[in-house]
Amino acid sequence: MLPTDNPTAQLVDGVMIYIFGLSLLLLLGITIVTIYFVVKYRRSRCPExxxxVDHSIVLEAIWTVLPTLIVLTMFxxxxxxxxxxxxxxxxAMEVSATARMWSWQFEYADGRRENRLFVPANTPVKVRLQSTDVIHSFFVPAFRIxxxxxxGLETYVWFEAPKPGSYDIFCTEYCGVGHADMITTIxxxxxxxxxxxLVADAPPEHRGLVVLREQGCIGCHSIDGTPGIGPSLFELAGSPRQVEIDGQTTEITIDDDYLIRAIREANYEVVQGYPAMMxxxxxxxLNNDDLQSLVDYMMGRPDTTSAPLDxxxxxxxxxxxxxxxxDGSPSIGPTFQGISSRDITIIRDGKEVTxxxxxxxxxxxxxxxxxETVKGYPDIMPPSDYLSPEELDAIVEHLLQQ
Structure with a gap:
């Protein structure tokens, strides 16, 4: 039986019980009255x-007002x-959920990603929902959400797990041949x-962020877009910036070279609206390795000094x-087992190539x-353009070892 000791389930169940209870009460009342009338006014007893009486204002008022009040209370x-x-x-704790054919992915505030949603019990959780391809539907029966x-449309739900446990997540919008397998858990x-x-699965902190703290940079520069003494370091890559060079204002596009100059020669190009005090x-x-880590962090690139990706x-x-x-078993797509040691027949430009x-x-x-679609399999795989080059290389390296 589904648990009911959580706030969202109580909200939904309360309405259902109220509507079902009233409906059952009306059904019983109407049934009893109907049976009574059938017995009392049967043809053998009242042939004519x-x-x-052709109308009753009282009765008409009752069967108009009473159902109206009932429907209004239901609403x-x-x-x-x-x-x-x-x-x-x-x-509430916030987590982002991304649905794609046919899997779920959950991203946390610290950047870690999981295919199951790990949350603390007795803590409200807000789940931001987005789909990358077709319409999906996020459904957790235990919490009635x-x-x-x-x-292209971000929505959200929230829930609170009353106690530790595993709760199923389903997609309830038919989204293709793998729809039935789009299952995970909270x-x-x-x-x-x-x-x-949190400690065991925490991703290593970006070396560039560590250097920012060590050098005291975040005392003047925010990393989340909030105003500070100096310009924010939030989402810098490719954005325009007005700078003053020898008293002249010019617009530059933020790239690696600019950031290196801004650190090595801080007062050569001063961002307009900020004092020349860095x-x-x-x-x-600041050695060159740490400088490059800083630049990689500010440009939104992964940490190249951390352990290899798994x-x-x-x-x-x-x-x-x-x-x-x-394990070699048949599925929607080709198996990964032995993929690097076997020939694959693909369809390229309408022709078969092995x-x-x-x-x-x-x-x-x-x-x-x-x-290039593998022969015998549908052309339904979405592109993995959301992965970084380093992540793609790590996946390829692992597949080559299978």
């Missing part, structure tokens, strides 16, 4: 009508509880277990195994899968 109760489903409690996910953990999970950092105070882990959290088996699944082919199959 004897009443001259009011339903509306109040529906609003409750949209009002997220203050301090369901919301359609339309490409893993509600105790406070202690969730804290341990110190320059020579190699003695291709198997990336395959798992990006939902690849929703369509591709790893080739080995080498690194170049696997990379093309990830980035633009519709160009």
């Amino acid at each position: 009508p004897t009443s001259d 009011w109760y339903g509306w109040v509880n529906y609003v409750g489903l949209t009002e997220v409690p203050e301090g 369901k919301k359609d996910m339309v490409p 893993e509600a953990l105790s406070a202690e277990d969730y804290a341990a999970w 110190p320059s950092y020579d190699e003695a105070s 291709g198997a882990r990336l395959i798992e959290i990006n939902g690849c195994t929703g369509c591709h088996s790893t 080739q080995q699944a080498d690194a170049d082919y696997l990379l093309r199959a990830l980035v633009d899968p519709s160009v």
Whole structure:
């Protein structure tokens, strides 16, 4: 039986019980009155009508006003509880959920991604919903929450798990041949277990962010777009910036070269509207490796100094195994087992071509899968353009070892 001791389930169940209870009461009342009239006014007892009454204002008022009041109370109760489903409690934890054919991916504030939703029990959680391809629908029966996910439209739901446990997540909008397999779970953990999970699965901090803190840069420059003494370092790559050079204002586009100059020769190009007070950092105070880490961080690139990416882990959290088996069993797409040691027949420009699944082919199959479709399988795989080059390389390297 589904649990009812959580706030969203109580909101939905309360309305359902109220409407069902009233409907049952009306059904019983109408049935009893009907049976009574059938018995009392049966033809054998009353062969001819004897009443001259053609209307009753009282009765007409009752059967007009009473149903109207009942329907209005149903609407009011339903509306109040529906609003409750949209009002997220203050301090709720936020997670982003992305649906794609045919997998779920959850991204946390610290950048980590998972194919299951890990949350602390007894804590309200807001889930931001988005779809990358077709219409999906996020449905958690235990919490009575369901919301359609339309490409290009961000929506949200919220819930609170009353106790640790595993709760199913389904897609309830038919989204293609893999729809039935688009299943994952909410893993509600105790406070202690969730804290341990945060530490165990925490992604390594970007070396550039570490250097920013070590050098005291975030004392003047915010990293989230909020105003500060100096310009914010939030989403810099490719954005225009007005700078003053020798008293002349000019517009530049932020790239690696500009950022390096802004650090090594801080007062050569001063951002308009900010004082020329930033110190320059020579190699003695900031070596070239740390400088490059800073630039990579500000340009939104991954940390090249961290441990190698785990291709198997990336395959798992990006939902690849929703369509591709790893043990040779048939699935929606070709199995990953032995993929690098077998020839693959592909359809390219309408012609069949047989080739080995080498690194170049696997990379093309990830980035633009519709160009070369494996024979016998539908052309339904979405492009993996949301992955970084480093993540793509890690996945290819792992597949080559299968």
